[in-house]
Amino acid sequence: MERAEHSERPENSGQVARSEHSERNDSELSFLDSHSDVLLDERVGQAAAQGVQGLAGEQEWEEREGRNKLRHVEGLGELQDITEVEYRKVRLERVVLVGVWSSRETTLQQAEESLRELAALARTAGAEVMDGVLQHRLRPDKATFIGSGKANEVAGIVAATESDTIVVDADLPPSQRRALEDVTKVHVVDRTAVILDIFAQHATSREGKAQVELAQMEYMLPRLRGWGGSLSRQAGGQAAGQAGGIGSRGPGETKIEMDRRVIRTRMAKLRKQIEQMAPSREVKRGSRRRQGLPTVAVVGYTNAGKSSLINRLTGSAELVENALFATLDTAVRGTKTAQGRSFTYVDTVGFVRKLPTQLVEAFKSTLEEVAESHVIVHVVDASHPDPFSQIDAVNEVLEDIDSIAGMPTVIVFNKIDQIDDTKLERLKNLAPDAYFVSAATGEGIDELNSYVQSLLPKPEVRVEALVPYVNGNLISQAREFGTIESIDYREDGVFIVCEVDSALAAALLSVSASTEDEAWISA
Numbered sequence: 001m002e003r004a005e006h007s008e009r010p011e012n013s014g015q016v017a018r019s020e021h022s023e024r025n026d027s028e029l030s031f032l033d034s035h036s037d038v039l040l041d042e043r044v045g046q047a048a049a050q051g052v053q054g055l056a057g058e059q060e061w062e063e064r065e066g067r068n069k070l071r072h073v074e075g076l077g078e079l080q081d082i083t084e085v086e087y088r089k090v091r092l093e094r095v096v097l098v099g100v101w102s103s104r105e106t107t108l109q110q111a112e113e114s115l116r117e118l119a120a121l122a123r124t125a126g127a128e129v130m131d132g133v134l135q136h137r138l139r140p141d142k143a144t145f146i147g148s149g150k151a152n153e154v155a156g157i158v159a160a161t162e163s164d165t166i167v168v169d170a171d172l173p174p175s176q177r178r179a180l181e182d183v184t185k186v187h188v189v190d191r192t193a194v195i196l197d198i199f200a201q202h203a204t205s206r207e208g209k210a211q212v213e214l215a216q217m218e219y220m221l222p223r224l225r226g227w228g229g230s231l232s233r234q235a236g237g238q239a240a241g242q243a244g245g246i247g248s249r250g251p252g253e254t255k256i257e258m259d260r261r262v263i264r265t266r267m268a269k270l271r272k273q274i275e276q277m278a279p280s281r282e283v284k285r286g287s288r289r290r291q292g293l294p295t296v297a298v299v300g301y302t303n304a305g306k307s308s309l310i311n312r313l314t315g316s317a318e319l320v321e322n323a324l325f326a327t328l329d330t331a332v333r334g335t336k337t338a339q340g341r342s343f344t345y346v347d348t349v350g351f352v353r354k355l356p357t358q359l360v361e362a363f364k365s366t367l368e369e370v371a372e373s374h375v376i377v378h379v380v381d382a383s384h385p386d387p388f389s390q391i392d393a394v395n396e397v398l399e400d401i402d403s404i405a406g407m408p409t410v411i412v413f414n415k416i417d418q419i420d421d422t423k424l425e426r427l428k429n430l431a432p433d434a435y436f437v438s439a440a441t442g443e444g445i446d447e448l449n450s451y452v453q454s455l456l457p458k459p460e461v462r463v464e465a466l467v468p469y470v471n472g473n474l475i476s477q478a479r480e481f482g483t484i485e486s487i488d489y490r491e492d493g494v495f496i497v498c499e500v501d502s503a504l505a506a507a508l509l510s511v512s513a514s515t516e517d518e519a520w521i522s523a
């Protein structure tokens with residue numbers, strides 16, 4: 001009777017969890033406590049949607065449906081309807097992970113690694129991972145993904161661990177998900193839903209939030225029928241046992257239609273909003289371009305240490321977290337070369353294998369930043385068991401950007417403080433051109449820094465000019481945006497030899513006291 005447990009738990013909250021699961025540490029418990037309120041209503045909603053009959057059974061169900069109906073009668077604003085939709089969103093708590101792998105496609109190690117990554121994703125989304133199982137089979141079962149026998153086994157694990165959700169390490173078609181839910185009697189979500197959930201929790205900018213919400217709705221739309229299926233089954237189940245099921249089916253289906261309409265309207269609105277926000281991003285990038293600032297895009301798999309590395313390289317303090325997708329909006333950090341020339345690092349959103357297609361749009365702003373950069377620093381976690389597969393996953397995405405062909409790229413293995421010399425040597429052999437650093441200890445950072453600086457595009461025009469002291473601002477601009485070859489403070493002005501962009505070259509020449517043949521320009 002894990003069902004009764006399930007719907008009972010909200011009332012009990014964290015207190016019971018503490019005595020039942022004394023192996024949990026306090027921080028986990030306080031984490032649970034802080035979430036229990038939010039989850040309370042969600043759970044009841046999920047229980048209903050999954051066809052779970054709680055202690056109160058039919059009564060509770062009817063009350064729930066009644067509340068839904070009532071909301072619809074009152075449903076004046078979009079907001080209320082969206083709240084209805086909201087409770088269908090993923091809320092993970094105690095999860096069991098399930099993966100299927102075939103030796104035709106991967107190795108056991110890779111499959112395990114993928115499941116471990118899914119565990120990290122689930123934890124980042126706020127779930128507690130109770131167990132993870134892999135099944136070796138040629139291809140997923142058409143009906144239940146893992147086959148009905150294994151599904152029953154998983155149902156056993158779910159019951160034993162008192163889990164409330166199964167997370168499948170794949171993109172699960174709605175029909176398979178429904179069938180698996182039928183057998184296991186708990187909520188089943190897939191990898192995409194988990195990633196979307198993380199993004200939804202982490203997005204901070206208006207544009208980021210809008211993009212993630214759009215992606216979530218896109219994901220949800222074709223799956224609403226699935227939820228509807230559960231509702232109808234619930235009605236059918238009740239009809240079989242007791243009377244009165246049919247009445248709850250109608251409203252359920254109507255609700256789904258309502259939800260769909262609401263979702264579509266909302267999606268259209270979001271698309272418009274995002275469209276309107278794009279120009280401001282373009283303006284920001286444009287102004288950097290106009291200033292002639294070279295840009296270094298730092299890309300890499302999530303949690304590789306991109307933000308840490310930028311902090312190290314620029315002395316800034318960006319958010320660093322041992323969580324996947326800590327950075328969800330691209331951030332630009334200004335810094336200077338050893339010669340005082342300004343350039344910027346762009347911190348980007350981390351990549352992940354099997355990135356939900358719905359999120360590709362959200363990644364576009366990151367990709368645009370990469371496309372407009374001058375140098376790419378590709379950060380890899382050297383301590384990961386299979387760093388090269390992460391490199392491949394990132395390259396797969398980068399390959400779609402046309403303009404990066406031929407762009408200077410540096411592969412940087414980070415976190416070398418975490419690996420032993422043997423592994424370091426092996427990596428160095430496998431990637432002889434790469435840089436090996438530790439953002440944590442600072443090892444290798446200076447070499448990387450000067451190499452990156454040497455890759456920056458050279459300002460295209462060489463100028464010699466005698467700049468009057470009143471035009472001192474031009475000298476500082478030359479320092480900031482160009483490279484100074486020599487500078488001589490004379491009585492009649494500053495004699496400067498420098499390389500700058502053509503606009504600054506023209507400005508320098510126009511003020512230059514060029515009575516003699518001292519001021520000249522060479523391309």
Ligand SMILES: Nc1nc2c(ncn2[C@@H]2O[C@H](COP(=O)(O)OP(=O)(O)OP(=O)(O)O)[C@@H](O)[C@H]2O)c(=O)[nH]1
Binds near residue numbers: 306309415417418441
């Ligand atoms: N030991 C060690 N840990 C590191 C190093 N660099 C980063 N980390 C840790 O790795 C984790 C991820 O670092 P971030 O800089 O947030 O990684 P990121 O690539 O920006 O991650 P996302 O923004 O989530 O994609 C943090 O816990 C860091 O403290 C390193 O050189 N050595």
Ligand SMILES: [Mg+2]
Binds near residue numbers: 306308320326327347
């Ligand atoms: Mg980051």
